[in-house]
Amino acid sequence: MSAYTFIDIPFNFRHTCWFCGEPASHSFDFPKNPNNLRFLEHPPMSIPACSECAIVNVASDVSSIWAVRDHVKRSIMDKYADHLAIGQNWTEEELKESEFSGALLGGFGESAWTMYLIAKDRLSYQGWTVSIDSMLVEWEDESYGFEFDGVRYMSLNTCLEHLIKALRLDAQLLPSLIDILGPERLDYALRIAKLNKAITTFQREKILDEIRQQQDDKQDIAQQAKFAGDFSQVEEVAVGDGVATVESIQWALKNRITTLDHLCREEDAFFDEFAHLGGPQCYMNYYGLQLYFEARQNLAWIAENDPNIEWW
Structure with a gap:
């Protein structure tokens, strides 16, 4: 009982x-x-x-x-x-x-x-x-x-502990890769860890150095493109019941609009830019961009969900 x-x-x-x-x-x-x-x-x-x-x-x-x-x-x-x-x-x-x-x-x-x-x-x-x-x-x-x-x-650490134990991975490599790449790239980090199970300390550090260099190169390329005003690699983002389109995000980046408050101040400029889409579609584009900037106020959301993180 x-x-x-x-x-x-x-x-x-x-x-x-x-x-x-x-x-x-x-x-x-x-x-x-x-x-x-x-x-x-x-x-x-x-x-x-x-x-x-x-x-x-x-x-x-x-x-x-x-x-x-x-x-x-x-x-x-x-x-x-x-x-x-x-x-x-x-x-x-x-x-x-x-x-x-x-x-x-x-x-x-x-x-x-x-x-x-x-x-x-x-x-x-x-x-x-x-x-x-x-x-x-x-x-x-x-x-x-x-x-x-x-x-x-239960947590990211619990997930990593399980993967290391179940797949007999190097105990230090996978967590170190996540520190560099972030939790959102666990799938990529896991592929690397699976290919390098029995490694020495020297080999592990060499792998991590290569990944760090890859990340640095990627950020350099993104910064160069950003400086040149080339936002062709931007991706659309679905947030709630709206979608921040590629064109809307590119417009914000080109005009150095990075916050919700700044977007609201430039509302007229946005509608002038996209008037050719027609009223309803223009509004939906603006609404999606609003939701995107609102979501970006949460750092955890950015880390887990924003495919354009390197552009801001």
Whole structure:
């Protein structure tokens, strides 16, 4: 019998583990020890859980059910690291076309992709909104984590730790590449790391120096083009329900308009420039550019979503 009040469970989730989405036959009482109630940021609660998630141990001073979820996700990730690695080493088509045979390898070829999908879905599952007796249990950020290749991890560091362990990568190369390239280029960094698994310190530093030089060269080229007024490589950006078109962004760059306030002051000049598009289209272009500049006020959004970051 559960020690605390169960969280509210939507009808379509009445037999579902809140942590991973598998069928629930147990409950996770939080905190498991009533002596730890003093650490909680919200009321104690019972959560529907599968047999695996229900037995995960967490530290006595964990303060929220979302921190518990992170512990449970890490447990899933560690336990099924080999399954998750299948998606990094193979595609579904490659497994179907493979020539695995025999009792062991034949079975792997047939079931590997399913194993990967199950592990990926369990790790990415986010559960439903937590409430008790219709009272919402507040949490500051429901859009937690870092997503890569269809899998949502607790953080970027957790993702890197998993990839290094599952793919047997050099422990220092991948994080160092991300420091240079940024999280948005993890796919490229991972390709480099896969090609250089067993390397010496000298080899690692040589690779990193080459990547740094590539980045410096890229920035130099961009700066030269910017100085020359050549913005031909600018890309359009979809933001919310609008689109900042290539032409709109190029116009802003050529006129050295880099903020939302500056754009608003130049509204008449924008509509004069694009009047040939007709009223509705001209307005949509301006609206998309507004949304773009508004989004660019957030440095995290710029780092993760702006393909034109080097031009500003």
